[in-house]
Amino acid sequence: MIESSHGRGTVFSIDVDHREYWITAKHVLTGAEHPPYGSISSRLVPMRILNPGAEGEEWLNVEFSVVDVSGGIDIVVLAAPYPLLPKQVPSLTTGAKGVMLGADCEFLGYPFGGGWRATWEDGRSDWMPYTKHCTVSTLNFGEPKIYVLDGINNKGFSGGPVIYGTGTDQQIIGVVSGYILEPAEVISPSHRKATVRRDVEKAVCNKETNTEVGMNSGFIIAYVISPAIDAIRRNPIGPLRIGNGH
Secondary structure, eight states: OEEETTEEEOOEEEEETTEEEEEEOHHHHHOOSSSOOOOOOOSEEEEEEEOTTOSSOOEEEEEEEEEEOOSSOSOEEEEOSSOSSSSOOOOOEESOTTOOTTOEEEEEEOGGGOOEEEEOTTSOEEEEOEEEEEEEEEEEOSSSOEEEEESOOOTTOTTOEEEESSGGGOEEEEEEEEEEEEEEEEOOHHHHGGGGSHHHHHHHTOTTTOEEEEEEEEEEEEEESHHHHHHHHHSOOSOBOTTSOO
């Protein structure tokens, strides 16, 4: 879990060419609730990351360097001054190899600014993200490149990874941005009891007496991760990983 001045979201780490990077949604830093997501003019940004091994809610203050992924893409790459993970954790590969329509996938994150505690056999416990199921609904490789996923996303998952495949074939294919809103009518209390009467059904749907709110449609927007990897290779500023001979 990551926290900026605009609220909490999800961040994950990957290794590229033996260097550690952290990836999240750009709007977690800019506060934009819809496109355009803005740009990050500062080269350094102060952020807080939840310490996963702390007994309570303990935050690590980190000043990250920014690799801004341009082109209206809701992804930002962050590089700490030193590796935040004390030992190498092999990261999944990134890409879109073999992704098929209708296939299963998962996304991870910290909904509503919270996680859950996992207790291991040796008695240790760690903060963990929630894992949710989704399905590849569309493949849109125009500009910007996005996936539309069929699943229920919640606030706080923004910036989390979308995982495709199983076993050694698992790969990170995208970064969660948000979900599509579906308009739903709010019926005033004076009309709810009358909905069974046909002569007032038309009045119940009258825009003059009712309002609409945005509901979660069950369609998730995720940005393809490859532009972030391209940006990293153009600007390899991540700290070298400790403990792998580099």
